[in-house]
Amino acid sequence: MRFLSSADLACHPQMAMVILLLLLPLVPLAAAQAWPFCGDSGVYESDSTYEANLELLSTTLPKKAASSTNLFATDTVGIVPNVIFALALCRGDSNASACEGCLVTAFQDGQEHCANNKDAAVYYDSNPCMLRFSNQNFLATNVNDNILVVPSMEMPLITWTRADFSRILFFTLLNSTAESAADSPRWFTTSRLDISSFPTLYCLMQCTPDLTADDCMACLQPYSQYTLKYMDGQKGGQILGTRCSMRYEIYPFFQGETMLRISNLASEVPAINNTLPPVTVYPHLPVSQATIQEYQGRNSRRKVLRIIAIAAPLLSIFLCFICCIVWMTRRRKGTDILHDQAAMNRLEEDAFVSRLEDKSLEFTLFEFSEILHATHNFSKENLLGQGGFGPVYKGQLPDGVEIAVKRLASHSGQGFTEFKNEVELIAKLQHNNLVKLTGCCIEGEEKLLVYEYLPNKSLDFFIFDVSRTTLVDWNKRCVIIEGIAQGLLYLHKHSRLRIIHRDLKASNILLDQGMNPKISDFGLAKIFSSNDTQGSTKRVVGTYGYMAPEYASEGIYSIKSDVFSFGVLLLEILSGQRNSGFHQHEDFLNLLGYSWQLWEGGRCFELLEASIAKEIHAAEARRYINIALMCVQEHADDRPTMSNVVAMLNSESVILPEPKHPAYFSLRVSKVDESGNNDLTVCSNNEVTITEEPDGR
Template identity: 50%
Template sequence: MIVVIVLLTLGFTPPVAAQPWQICGDTVMNYTTSSRRHANLELLSTKLTDKATTSPDHFATDFAGVAPDTVYSLALCRGDVNSTACRACIAAACVGAQQLCPHRADATVFYPTCRLRFSGKNFLHPDNYSQIVDGVVNTMSTTDTTNTAPGLPGWDAGNAESVAAITEIVRELLQETARQAAYNSGARMFATGRMDAGGGRSFPALYSMAQCVPALTHRDCSSCLQVISFMATDDNFAGRQGGRLLALWCNLRYDTVHFYSGDPMVTIVSSVKEVVPPAPLVVPSRKHKRGMIKVVVPLLASIIGLIISFVLIRRRCIKGKGSQDKTKMNMKEDGTIVWGLEGRSSEFMIYDFSQVLEATDNFSEENKLGQGGFGPVYKGRFHDGLEVAVKRLASHSGQGFTQFKNEVQLIAKLQHTNLVRLLGCCSQEEEKILIYECLPNKSLDLFIFDDKRRVLLNWTTRLAIIEGIAQGLLYLHKHSRLRVIHRDLKASNILLDHDMNPKISDFGMARIFSTNNAEANTERIVGTYGYMAPEYASEGLFSIKSDVFSFGVLTLEIVSGKRSSGFRQYGDFINLLGHAWQLWKDKRWLQIVDASLVVECHTLEIMRCINVALLCVQENAADRPTMSDVVVMLSSESMTLPEPKHPAYFHIRVTAEVTSIVSGMSIVNDTTISTLRGR
């Protein structure tokens, strides 16, 4: 069975299950066959088919007519089909779109080897381009509605290990294919792949394909593919033999059959251990049963006796100890001791799930503070009056339990005024919950990126926030018992207390770092686009300088009140870094400062912060300062600062061809990426 997931945009209705998959727009702009709009559509169909067929990458956009009857269109064939097949597919799509969505002014159709959209609105306009990820609605349909059983061998919904292993195989294949399409396929932005997942008969080879609209930048393509690949989860694909993720600007597919032409462009060796179906149950004979009973019964009696003795001895050992020791004992019996919490603060508590339910009023919407990358956060109040923030880990989170364990292990051992304080946790069956101190002003991004609330942050407050974040990072990198790299420092992970003091939060991505090593390498890249250091995003290399880079980005955002790289255009650049550096070179750095700030009284301080930020985001990690250097530079008015070199990503400029589509995807900038593979 093959699962098809179509990303619905612009309020479209769900597609039908069978091929092709159509998305019909609303009925507001309908037309008749005798209308001028229909004539424009007919003319455009011929032009579009010819343009896409003759184009080297089989891609075309065009429009016909004048307002209000203008029709805009986009067509793209799959990267492995020839011109003849492309022409036939787009011609069929032009007819099929009108048949499947009769008299609709907005229609999209997905065929196996091409896609087509026409609309009475200019959907290539920046305001509409953002909708490839903003406000998408998902629907799932199957090509075989009579068969609902999973198709991949070894998939067992009741076996968490089997589910995790197979899901990771599919995710690994899709993400590596997506990376190849985005960065290693040139202007085509198309890649195919193969993975021999099991290495034997127990698991079939998997084939994959990823493609973006060639008008996208490589980075936009990567972001689009990463966003839709997150939908390849247990709930959506559930071990089925094939799946498609269809969006107008990018799409992914995998299957157990070789569905594309030619050899795979990339062959992937899975890092996941082989998945082997459970061995059949062997029913012993009656004679064999009697023999087993003679052996097993005495053995069980001995084991039970040992267990009883152990429990009695253990009770005597702990008798008379206080409630704090009982809490620690319960943690050991619950298996939490393996997390290394025996050295935790005495204030750390283990809460029962019923206590959390009562404190949050059963996780009511009224108590919901926000939505994190791995689950919602609620406000809670316990019987003793303690107000807390409750982070409830989403059960469908692929890396959920690992990050829950990571966060508890790390934060319980970290103590600093600029780090959020973890008060306790709750682990009961599927529920994994973290209990934090409650910070009433929520997160920094709610202030600096909001036109009304940013005026509440004067320069003195912003400078204090920058310095506080620097002190928190310095503690993590140098002064804590553990040398920690956060790996996901961003505005939404900076919380603010009553006095607007910053506290670094969300340590689910953090890594303990050896004091003997300058850097480390990982295949699983985590973090957020816009804040990632280039060596980490492209090669998986991370160090304390990775956090320094993120700090520099965050500082520029605090000074400017603008998001770093929300796919908006800043001058000649699509990110804040290149724009800021260009203004700095031209001695026009005041133009980057938030207009709501009173600059005159603080010119030198603001200039120093911009200088420090640009030093932190330099392309070469060796050129960036340490957080020790940063703290000194921020606090010293007399210190002469070095001139920054060009920042990372400064060469990514807006070209004339894509100016109309590179902005508006700000949601991606704040999406934590947790499963991207490095080279």
């Protein structure tokens, strides 16, 4: 094959024109307008660690979103104070290639329009994506912030003499579309409103796929009010936010067939709510009649003339022709590699299922239909909680046994490796303080873990909510602390395998009918041989606030990593305060720093949560705080083993050494929404650090 040269093109102008017309579809007709939203959470310096983390994120997040079924991805890169939380979402009618290209551009626009800003959001008038990155953990909540309202045209669709009918039209269109989007599998819907004697209206609504159906509906609900208030009668407009978006026009601006047709009007429309939260309203976005005709295909001649006029300055594209051919060839090869990888993944899953069927393990390989029946088709009434790896549902088997089903979301970050790890690991563990895995299900894209049902939810549900702390008095907390310690000791020493949990936290401690603790979620656990004492990895995963310093900074993990997490958890149980986002008075120190200050000042009794302070003796309180501070010491060698911890908890006569200063004791951290995890049952929104390097164990 011989490639065309620039000389060939110069000598054959007819050939050049043909190639130009063929390549024009690859060239965008006009640059999309970017609407940036710059936050106020600080700026970063050039050539800083924060900038390096942002650069890393800009290369990994677009690919991650484009490869997702929902064209959606979240990620967290770096550690405090250079941590970055990010969310990317492409419109439901776009494809993977357009999604990835749009998000690459969004990172560039975000850094250009919000120079050195740690918090930025980018929306577009026509590009099919949105991007948000921040040093604040907005992923831990479902709050729809950074809302922009952008009317499309100044000319009203309906004269103000018929304003009441105008509001009926818009209220019907938006409310019907919002209900359809909340009920759709991808939280995305396009609609069309046909009313005789009036122009047809087209609408698109979308939520981020990590929301529940109720959260999606709640996010879109105010949009009808915003439309009535700011765009009543306009021929088109958009409302854009971090968690959901809406656009309507008088022409079909989206790709594909309309998903919902609306013909019946609402009987009544609520009055405009003047107490809505403030939004940013952009000036009218001009949309010419020619643009509408292009979308509708009514003026092909003008469209051709416009294409030629825009294409004329782009003749230099001929010089890039060879690069385009090479790029397309490489892309084709890359697609083949992805297909091969997908085939390998399917083979691995099939082999894993075969091993489960062959072995007589003490759990069941469920059919997906059985899980659907047990959970009433994953009904909202059976939803127990929404965790970082997916929703958890309550179910009941035909024999009456109650179960909890964790349904792994495709965008959760917990892949087949973590799923297989949890199945093979928990099936071999038997201890009163470890959650029991009764079975699993693998069918197509569906991966489900089936646990014993524990009615009293997770530990964070009680200790971090002032209305429930009295339900766990000091005696119950002692039982919980002892049970967690015994469970960890079993993992570290007495099980057939030496296991490091790596994600011990309050939301992963489940409580049975008698408020006895059970450690759960072994997706990130590591298995050691009896001769190994520590390992290392380049893929640091876990939850901020519970990570040992040597693991967070260097990827080194050992049984002392779990001891550190236990110490943090013990301080949280004693104080009723979260370590992550802790604040005390005007000092934004973390819980470790605050505990250390009280210890050094001889005022450790002040750490105790009010409901248990009156029940516990001062000497006993000092002993528990002493043990906790020994567990969170900065150097791993200084921390006790879980054998030592259990001995110290069970004996008041043991003389405890003075602890050295804890890790992160002078670290300043940001306040997080403490209500975000209180209603979770089996799992919670994980704040996970994930990098793309292979595991270096």
